[in-house]
Amino acid sequence: MTDLTSPLHLPGWAHTYSGKVRDLYVPADGLDSVLLVVASNRVSAFDHVLEPPIPGKGALLTALSNWWFAQLDRPNHLIVPADGIPVVPESVADRAMLTRRLEMYPIECVVRGALTGSGYAEYASTGAVCGIELPAGLSDGDLLDTPIYTPAYKAPLGEHDENITFERSVELVGADVAAALRDASLDIFTRARDLAAARGVVLADTKFEFGLDPRSGELVLADEVLTSDSSRYWDAAAYEDESLPRAERLASFDKQIVRNWLAANWDRTGEPPVLPEEVVAQTLARYQELFDRLTGTGA
Incomplete structure (x- = not known):
């Protein structure tokens, strides 16, 4: 399977960390205020990195992030090249972000505008999501009248993130920061939606x-x-067509194709099987379609 311990050699940069799908580098000369975030083509599902990678995935996701940063009137981590900062190598330029180094908060700021996935599962069991009571009788995929903020605690590497209440986020980062994270997340979500x-x-x-x-x-x-x-995105026309099966209405522009194939072909024991070429191609096509529709660059 994909070896996360063998990062690329990038002149001027020293590898510092690899996650499932991204690699981090710092300037080799010791400058501590800058990071190079490189999006790989790796694809993960069910806590495993899969083979083969999705060619072009890293560049597409980086381009979409950059596009969104440009739409949002909010401070972000991107910086422009400057004297004293190593050059971003051409080999990763289309999938790398040059960023300022931050003190990251241990909160994953989740905003839900629809009830689905793990949120729906929790609602079906308790009538609430992360401590937020919701009206009775909601179905999987229903849009919420008002988006809800449902934070998660970012667990250490190798452990699962934990859904938490807003009150628990206050205990973790303090009342002022917790409120700022919530308010910023809801504002960005509303604009993006x-x-x-x-x-x-x-x-x-x-x-x-x-x-x-x-x-x-x-x-x-x-x-x-x-x-x-x-993020979870749905095609609006399909979503509004109630004659379609639920799976088609809620088909997302992401790696759900990969998850579905794995669920049908792997019992989650041992190493996962290699993805077929058609699954790789279909997944890339979904990523590309979303990028084209959002940015208006499609044919």
Whole structure:
């Protein structure tokens, strides 16, 4: 399977960390205020990194994040090249973000505009999501009148993130920061949802990550934002067509094709099987379609 311990050699940069789908580098000369975030083509599901990678995935998600950063009137982690910062190598330029180094908050800021996925499962069991009571009688996929903020605690590497209440987030980061994270997340989601709707796409839910810039004291939007990997998008026309099966109405522009194939072909014991070429191609096509529709660059 994919080896996360063998990062690329990038002149001027020293590898510092690899997650399932991203690699982090710092300037080799010791400059501590800058990071290079490189999105790989790796694809993960059910806590495994799969083979083969999705060619072009890293570049598409990076381009979509950059596009969203440009739409949002909010401080983000991107910086422009400058003297004293190593050049971003051409080999990763289309899938790398040059960013300021932040003190990241241990909160995954989840906003739900629709009731589905783990949120629906919790609602079906308790009538609430992360401590937020919701009206009775809601179905999987129903849009919420008002988006809800349902944070999660970012667990250490190798452990599962934990859904938490807002009150628990206050205990973790303090009342002022918890409120700022919630308010910023809801504001960004609302703007993004409206923009996506104008392009025939439903933004069902998403997650944001924020950090503190120790130099400016700003709350800064970081990591990927509103991509297919961090968000659930549905085709608006299909969603509104109640004659379609639920699975078609709620088909997302992400790696759900991969999850579905794995669920049908793997019992989650041992190493997962290699993805067929057609699954790889179909997944890339879904990523590309969302990018084209949101940005208006499609044919």
